[in-house]
Amino acid sequence: GQQVMQIPQYQHVQEGEDFTTYCNSSTTLSNIQWYKQRPGGHPVFLIQLVKSGEVKKQKRLTFQFGEAKKNSSLHITATQTTDVGTYFCAGGWSGTYKYIFGTGTRLKVLA
Amino acid sequence: EAQVTQNPRYLITVTGKKLTVTCSQNMNHEYMSWYRQDPGLGLRQIYYSMNVEVTDKGDVPEGYKVSRKEKRNFPLILESPSPNQTSLYFCASNLGGKGTEAFFGQGTRLTVV
Numbered sequence: 001g002q003q004v005m006q007i008p009q010y011q012h013v014q015e016g017e018d019f020t021t022y023c024n025s026s027t028t029l030s031n032i033q034w035y036k037q038r039p040g041g042h043p044v045f046l047i048q049l050v051k052s053g054e055v056k057k058q059k060r061l062t063f064q065f066g067e068a069k070k071n072s073s074l075h076i077t078a079t080q081t082t083d084v085g086t087y088f089c090a091g092g093w094s095g096t097y098k099y100i101f102g103t104g105t106r107l108k109v110l111a
Numbered sequence: 112e113a114q115v116t117q118n119p120r121y122l123i124t125v126t127g128k129k130l131t132v133t134c135s136q137n138m139n140h141e142y143m144s145w146y147r148q149d150p151g152l153g154l155r156q157i158y159y160s161m162n163v164e165v166t167d168k169g170d171v172p173e174g175y176k177v178s179r180k181e182k183r184n185f186p187l188i189l190e191s192p193s194p195n196q197t198s199l200y201f202c203a204s205n206l207g208g209k210g211t212e213a214f215f216g217q218g219t220r221l222t223v224v
Binding site: 006009035042043044045048088090099100104 | 146155169212213216
């Protein structure tokens, strides 16, 4: 069946350090979305990647979609305390509107 | 303001007592879904609906029911709650079709004792 794995489960970094979370699918994806959930909050959409090898940037956040469309990453440069939260990827497949979420990476930033 | 509204935000109930968590969206979205969030397991889809009167099972549907009689509302029903349904629940909606972002409600924290 379709599965989406995400690593690491937790990451603690010093403020100013970089952070990366990785997402892997067992099968080829149609697209992938990324969400951020602040502590005590709800998931909020960040971005969607559709094309093989696509790279998108949002200020200090860089999102990549693998050439084979089976993996993706989110990289944050020079983390800030406002980056704290859990980051989820969500994989989408052709022929279905359903998305499967990864288990999430919980980021803590130490000031 | 575009939003997805869930009620209640917090609920403590006893085993076997039927309950309903309501979800309403004001964006005229076709697609709505329910997720549960548990530590280490991420967000798992319970049920989804592609339009009025069209619903289907997600990954963890056992013990839950849904209905979609109106486009804006998608209630989640637990006919006989059990302690393993203690979780954080989120309702989400999107426009429908591929590649549309999901808007999530504020969440409902349910405890079944």
